[in-house]
Amino acid sequence: MSESRLSEPGVSEPGAAPRAVDPRVTDVVLALAMALAVAVVIAADPDAARHAGPGAYLFALGFGALVLIRRRAPRTMLVLTVLGVFTYYALQFAPIGTALPAVAAIYSAAEIRRTGWAVGAGTTLVGVATYYRTVGNTPEEALAPYELVTDVALVSAAIALGVAVRLSREARVHEARAAEQRLQAERLRIARDLHDVVGHNLSVIALHSGVAAEAVGRDDDAARRALGHVREATSGTLHELRSTVRLLRGPAGGPVGGPASGPAGGPDSAPTGLAGVDTLAASARAAGLVVDVEVDVPAATLDGAIDAAAYRVVQESLTNVLRHAEAGRVVVSVRAAGGRLALRVADDGRGAGPGLVPGTGISGMRERVALLGGTLTAGDAPGGGFAVAADLPLRLETGEA
Template identity: 80%
Template sequence: MSEPSAVPRTVDPRVTDVVLALVMALVVAVVIAADPEAVRHAGPGAYLFAAGFGALVLMRRRAPRTVLVVTVLGVFVYYTFQFAPIGMALPAVAAIYSAAELRHTGWAIGGGAVLVAVSTYYRTVGNTPEEHLTPYDLVTNVALVAAAVALGVAVRLSREARVHEAHAAEQRLQAERLRIARDLHDVIGHNLSVIALHSGVAAEAVGRDDDAARGALEHVREATSGTLHELRSTVRVLRGPVDGPAPTGLAGVDALANPARAAGLAVDVDLDVPPGLLDGAIDAAAYRIVQESLTNVLRHAAATRVAVSVRVTDGRLVLRVSDDGRGAGPDLVPGSGISGMRERVALLGGALTAGAAPGGGFRVVADLPLRLDG
């Protein structure tokens, strides 16, 4: 049994908030205790404020703006009691960071600006040396506010980038599943049409023309073998990386036409595309369009001849499949694969038209870019 894939572990947000709250309370308490006149300035009330600043952090996710406003007001109230200086920005760092992290950057900048402005004003008009504004105080407050805002924004952008990458990976996986589904539809539908046709031939020839019956059964065997081969290839792609080997390209069109020829359909192939000119995705899509078109001719057209033309015209790949059958009619329904071909071509930046040909019969025309980046 294979080992389960490793699942990325993430820290519980509640644990993060508790740790941040404890750190906030501890830092403010340490700054209070470090005051040279802590005995006079730092009483139980100062440490209660330190605990309060930390406790507010626990509500930061539910009400980041409220936490910020209450923290700023709490800083002002703290200083009205003339407790030990702790700086204006330091007690609000966690609240400012939280507001910026939770998409309230304007509030974070505004709260920090209020603290810096009030600090600067009172330091400017203060009468004591302790209250006098120094360049160090101003730079420290501005740096703390700027760092808290920048860190909050950086964490938010990093988280959003991870979410975007996860969504992009899911979209790539879904696109790959859709491609595989289309390929299975094209391959199995084509081969089953060949099998059904030759089975009918064999049933009619048994007892009258045993050689023809054996030949028809041989074609059935080849088509069955091809289907099994494609299924095994698809399973290998599913088990391997998403960007696995590309399906067959235009080089396989001649081989694709052989079962139709063996069924009595005259298939003319005019392939004029220089090797290496096409992207792998364009090359594979062109092959699948020819395959689906031939399948539809075998199923619905009652045709005797089909012409396949693939050429480069004016920097575009132009693919035409036309037959001399019954043309557009009630048999042409969405399930016939026309809508699937149209969707495939549109995803690659091209266009597909399908309908009655001017001289009778049915025609499919696909116009595709040569490369996905051009």
């Protein structure tokens, strides 16, 4: 018979210490406790000399031994326990109550989502015991109300405890999985931010390195200016890498966040939001682009996550223009209207040529925007060139990350 285990292996809370007690040790202790409890009840019978022979104590050991299979075969344990109780009374051994030997089996079944089995077994035991004590003709078979109450209480308590333990365990597992999902989402966000920042800075470095190489010996001032831009972009990239490493090395429960500075180079000088778009534009202008920026978003209009996402879309879009578009001009337009943020970055370059096959940059932008309840399109613009357009809510709805 195939059975489910009581616990879910491999799922543990992040950072949780290893389990101190082996579950097998716990089961052995429970088995001994069950056998001892039944044996004590047998020995306490007033007519133990007549009803409590070696066979009765063997049943006590049997009820205890069944506890040892509760993790591997809880339903088998439950069925064998119920049959064992009926057999025990059929042999007219000392009364031990119908529920006591089955408490561990009923609890185990309830703990692994076999609550119906647990209720059925408990109802069967109490019902059969009540029937025979009601119709019996001997004093021993007479119904004792307190025994009925005791049996019902034991069965109910075992089921309730099993369900409570299961729900508590499932809640811990759910919390652990939710924490892992949050951690993975945060790692993905950090990776996207680092991709955006480093990708932009490397594009700037590549362009200005080319300018410097062409100007050396012909226009040393232009070469020095280009190398200055390279130095600033390199400094910014190193700063972002150090910030990310510090973040990843920080305490597990500490605050989290992505790279904080702008892409152009000044450490901590450019905010990661629409307020930093001018710095992005300045970096692109220094690389030779004509950049027009039109931002019409009142202060305090956007949630922080929306503001940061809009910044990253502009950053990645400008990076793609610098890398692939062969453009001379790019227009960045951001407007807030009707509860939505409309963002568009369009250039006058060569459009979606072979170098602009959608890759991780555009895919990352699309995923970032979608997670916030928005949409993003990227492709050739009607009048030529390439355009990225994003539509985002101004505020996050409850439950959005």
